[in-house]
Amino acid sequence: MTDDAERHATKMAKKKAARDKIMATKTDEKGLIIVHSGKGKGKSSAAFGMIFRCIAHDMKCAVVQFIKGGMSTGERDLILSKFTETCSFHTMGEGFTWETQDKSRDTEMAQAAWAKAKELIRDPAHKMVLLDEINIALRYDYVDINEVVTFLTEEKPEMTHVVLTGRNAKEELIEIADLVTEMELVKHPFRSGIKAQIGVEF
Numbered sequence: 001m002t003d004d005a006e007r008h009a010t011k012m013a014k015k016k017a018a019r020d021k022i023m024a025t026k027t028d029e030k031g032l033i034i035v036h037s038g039k040g041k042g043k044s045s046a047a048f049g050m051i052f053r054c055i056a057h058d059m060k061c062a063v064v065q066f067i068k069g070g071m072s073t074g075e076r077d078l079i080l081s082k083f084t085e086t087c088s089f090h091t092m093g094e095g096f097t098w099e100t101q102d103k104s105r106d107t108e109m110a111q112a113a114w115a116k117a118k119e120l121i122r123d124p125a126h127k128m129v130l131l132d133e134i135n136i137a138l139r140y141d142y143v144d145i146n147e148v149v150t151f152l153t154e155e156k157p158e159m160t161h162v163v164l165t166g167r168n169a170k171e172e173l174i175e176i177a178d179l180v181t182e183m184e185l186v187k188h189p190f191r192s193g194i195k196a197q198i199g200v201e202f
Helices: 003-023 043-056 074-082 103-122 134-139 145-154 171-176
Strands: 033-037 061-065 087-091 128-132 161-165 179-182
Touching (some): 033 043, 033 171, 043 061, 043 128, 043 161, 061 103, 074 087, 087 103, 103 128, 103 134, 103 145, 134 145, 134 161, 145 171
Parallel strands (some): 033 179, 061 087, 061 128, 128 161
16 A cells, blocks of 8 residues: 555544544434525425435425425426325415515415415324425515424424425524525526526426
């Protein structure tokens, strides 16, 4: 073994020992409150990645879409065609707020989505529930942030994971979350005149 390779092996062995020591202290399990926010792309995509992990492990899960209407997306179509026994999928919104332009209707639909979300979360059979774009509904006060926080902290079953996506996550939600990721926008093809494309955005 060369000196360089030996130094590398020694360094990696020390890193592994340190990592193993840290990992030995991580023994607890709990249902997590997970928030994906920020202006960058990938919030819902990352959340659906976790939903598909649950499906792969045959863990019951559910999706509630707060804003997106009935448009065809890859995730929605795949779940509805192949995995309805494992994952229930509920598209409750009628499109983005700038498309509907009807606050009272948007509020009504968001309230119905929140009622469905609570029903699904309360069912301990669901190991994960994704509340897709709920942060937009919270931002426009279609759903009361205090009610969401109280429900998640007081009524969510202990081992149920809840994932909440969308820009501009409220501070109250970030405060109670176990895992918060902010997607940072560096570049986006939309700024270069490129439209949303199948397989990338939907």
